[in-house]
Amino acid sequence: MGFLSRIALCLSIILAASCGRGGGSGKESGTPAPPETPSETVLSAEMLPSPKGAEVPQYEGMELVWHDEFDVDGAPSDAWSYEEGFVRNKELQWYQKDNASVSGGALIIEARRETKPNPGYVSGSSSWKTNRPTAEYTSACVTTSGSFAFRYGRLEVRAKIPVGLGSWPAIWTLGNKWNWPYNGEIDLMEYYVRSEPGILANACWGGSHNNSVWDESFTKYSHFTQKDGDWASKYHIWRMDWDKDWIKMYLDDELLNEVDLSKTVNGGAGGNRENPFSNDIEGFGAYILLNLAIGSNGGDPSGTQFPMQYCVDYVRVYQ
Secondary structure (H helix, E strand, O other): OOHHHHHHHHHHHHHOOOOOOOOOOOOOOOOOOOOOOOOOOOOOHHHOOOOOOOOOOOOOOOOEEEEEOOOOOEOOOOOOEEOOEOOOOOOOEEEOHHHEEEEOOEEEEEEEEEEEEOOOOOOOOOOOOOOOOEEEEEEOEEEOOOOOOEOOEEEEEEEEOOOOOOEEEEEEEEEOOOOOOOOOEEEEEEEEEOOOEEEEEEEEEEOOOOOEEEEEEEEEHHHHHOOOOOHHHOOEEEEEEEOOOEEEEEEOOEEEEEEEHHHOOOOOHHHOOOOOOOOOOOOOOEEEEEEEEEOHHHOOOOOOOOOEEEEEEEEEEEO
């Protein structure tokens, strides 16, 4: 990454620190709250959550079947459950419900640099989940598993994401039948740093040898910041349009990836030749996950300022 790009990224990180509405200051650990906004700073509507009680738009030919506007301060609604502990991808964070709250019209998922004892620690273990006596970071993953799943329709999420090195925010879904990857994974949004920062839009299903098959799109972060230097300080709308033939994923109405569902049939391992994205299996659907992972694909967070906040204005599903 060039010198000017690094400066732009650092400025974006600073501007993105606040979720917008609400008060209070974030601390290295403790109750998550958006940092105070200086009184002389005027924030545009793009930098703020939607006003509480704002009318939810309707789309012609579609019905709003599920949504959360995050208008009630406190804990997220009972529609959301929480992952706990070390979960996947050899990530650094310990997931816990204390790092998710609703404030000022947004869901705030806060990643903190703090030490958390690992109750499953086993000295000499070869497992990444049990060979660390402590976690050095905490965060949250909220999910609608068990409360809401859908098949086909439009998923729309307005969010502001952290872009510091080490951050790995995501909007994604998993099928509610079979194990991964045969249940199907849709990543409407992932952000992390490879050779440079980028935003991903992916789908994943099962191969023929217990492997995963990916249809992946990676768009450089600079693609967005070259058009808008304040990109990281603003909320953006991620949208997925899903029918029996295609999954199409958009960011602020720009198409990032389209997945041909005639090509997403599971490869047959364990006898599974179902299509996790296009089927008429009774009760099958995809549930929603929102999380902020630290490390692993996100990169080394040791030089990044914490806490980091991932702010979600709303989640809406239309059919």
